[in-house]
């Protein structure tokens with residue numbers, strides 16, 4: 001038996017309503033990318049040689065490079081903001097988790113729901129930060145995001161917790 005299309009339409013309307021009205025911009029932070037410092041020389045086994053490169057943007061002398069601290073590597077963080085509906089209510093979260101049968105989930109877990117088009121971002125991020133403006137909390141992904149929806153999946157659901 002297939003699901004009536006009117007029910008699917010209503011479900012998606014409801015999900016959109018929740019997402020748009022109670023959702024938030026969640027900061028999705030990707031693994032930092034390491035690159036060579038452009039401000040110092042990398043002689044001596046890749047350690048900064050404490051010498052200013054000619055034309056260094058930020059000159060220094062008699063100290064470690066002020067841009068990389070003497071490591072000759074610069075870590076660049078990248079992130080996106082993705083609109084998500086964030087379930088923090090423990091009763092609801094654990095009810096859903098039991099239904100998903102994904103095993104034992106640590107305390108302080110949350111569930112997010114967002115548009116399925118963000119699947120790759122959710123998969124590759126290191127962690128997310130919710131409620132960035134009033135009470136920021138860092139969460140690590142507990143599972144591979146799973147498609148979520150009636151009939152056609154328009155959303156992905158993911159479980160996160162505060163332990164890395």
Ligand SMILES: [Zn+2]
Pocket residue numbers: 037038039040048065066067068069070071072073
């Ligand atoms: Zn440097």
